[in-house]
Amino acid sequence: MSEMSKIVRSISNLLLPFILIYGFYIILHGHLTPGGGFQGGAVVASGLIMVLVAYGSERFASWVKEKHLSILESVGALGFISLAFLGLSTAFFYNFLAGKGGLFGDIPPEGSNPGALNTAGTLPLMNLAVGLKVIAGLASIVLVMGLASHYFRQEEKNDT
Amino acid sequence: MSKRDLVGVISLLILVGFLGLGAASMREFGVVDRAYMDDYIISHSQDEVGANNAVTSVVFDYRGFDTLGEATVLFAAVVGVIVIFRREVHE
Numbered sequence: 001m002s003e004m005s006k007i008v009r010s011i012s013n014l015l016l017p018f019i020l021i022y023g024f025y026i027i028l029h030g031h032l033t034p035g036g037g038f039q040g041g042a043v044v045a046s047g048l049i050m051v052l053v054a055y056g057s058e059r060f061a062s063w064v065k066e067k068h069l070s071i072l073e074s075v076g077a078l079g080f081i082s083l084a085f086l087g088l089s090t091a092f093f094y095n096f097l098a099g100k101g102g103l104f105g106d107i108p109p110e111g112s113n114p115g116a117l118n119t120a121g122t123l124p125l126m127n128l129a130v131g132l133k134v135i136a137g138l139a140s141i142v143l144v145m146g147l148a149s150h151y152f153r154q155e156e157k158n159d160t
Numbered sequence: 161m162s163k164r165d166l167v168g169v170i171s172l173l174i175l176v177g178f179l180g181l182g183a184a185s186m187r188e189f190g191v192v193d194r195a196y197m198d199d200y201i202i203s204h205s206q207d208e209v210g211a212n213n214a215v216t217s218v219v220f221d222y223r224g225f226d227t228l229g230e231a232t233v234l235f236a237a238v239v240g241v242i243v244i245f246r247r248e249v250h251e
Contacts, residue, residue: 038230073235
């Protein structure tokens with residue numbers, strides 16, 4: 001993919017921070033509001049994909065390296081599975097932080113309430129891990145497709 | 161009518177019969193029965209998990225295994241796309 005016009009690039013520059021903030025808000029408030037790791041990760045990844053479409057996959061690949069996406073994916077997957085294993089003294093996927101009073105350990109009042117961020121035990125951490133995983137996964141799918149179409153077109157040019 | 165057609169017609173009749181039986185014995189619209197699990201999660205998710213969002217408490221706590229599988233499916237999708245679109249090395 002080649003880069004698009006100056007107007008599209010400027011607008012995507014303008015919109016990117018808002019999309020990222022909204023996506024991370026959905027990820028981090030997954031235990032309070034509708035949404036969670038998957039949905040927020042998809043929002044953040046779509047923001048990155050907007051930049052990829054506006055600037056072309058080659059320039060995007062010079063900013064976001066395969067290494068970064070690989071680290072994000074690994075941190076997400078390992079964080080999620082290790083949080084699941086940390087509760088193994090009771091059961092796999094046991095919520096060992098909930099109700100302990102420490103990190104994310106508060107219990108909200110019964111019924112409808114405004115909601116506090118420091119609740120729900122391992123849920124916010126798991127949301128964050130899954131969110132990082134989804135960001136890296138979706139961004140790398142589109143990046144690989146864009147780079148592949150670029151290389152295939154180059155090979156066709158070389159052949160003719 | 162050949163033997164093959166007969167088998168097809170009989171199996172179709174059995175399938176339609178079971179589907180009709182299922183549709184006829186379905187509960188009335190809007191009437192909830194067997195809602196023990198829903199009631200338990202709605203009344204306990206706030207003091208057990210501490211999450212205001214009962215859906216997230218189900219997805220990440222009560223059914224964490226499901227989310228693990230979902231994450232694995234996503235990983236498999238990424239791996240599949242990369243395998244398909246990987247550049248071939250010309251010798």
